[in-house]
Amino acid sequence: MVKTKRQGRLDYGVLASRYVRAFDDKWLQGGAAPDEPLIGSGDIQSLADLNNSFEVIRAMQVFPFDKQTVVFIIVVTLLPLLPLMLTLISPEDLMKRLIGILL
Structure with a gap:
């Protein structure tokens, strides 16, 4: 490309x-x-x-997708796992981990 x-x-x-x-x-x-x-x-x-x-x-891109598309796919993929995650990790710990990953 x-x-x-x-x-x-x-x-x-x-x-x-x-x-x-x-x-x-x-x-x-x-x-x-x-x-x-x-x-x-x-x-x-x-x-x-x-x-x-x-x-x-x-305007051609090297990849046929952009950062926003990747983030959307990740969120859509992980969203169904959220209830399972909440049974394994407390919501407070999960939020701390997410904030740590994002920041």
Whole structure:
């Protein structure tokens, strides 16, 4: 995943750089035809679409889950064991242990 993300950022970075240079030449440096309207041009939408594609690659994660998902799975897995734990350990000791683990 790391290699794929790195390669995607490189590939899309090169593409985005070329597109932005062409956009700049056309619309900011006066390369557009005088009768070509900026409003309604597909160039701006294409620039936004390219940015969205780049954002997808930038947001890629090494693992297909995050810390919140791991914590949720642990809690959901251990929750049914709570009544059993309370028969083996007093609630006060259990709270002390939990606080010790979390802090």
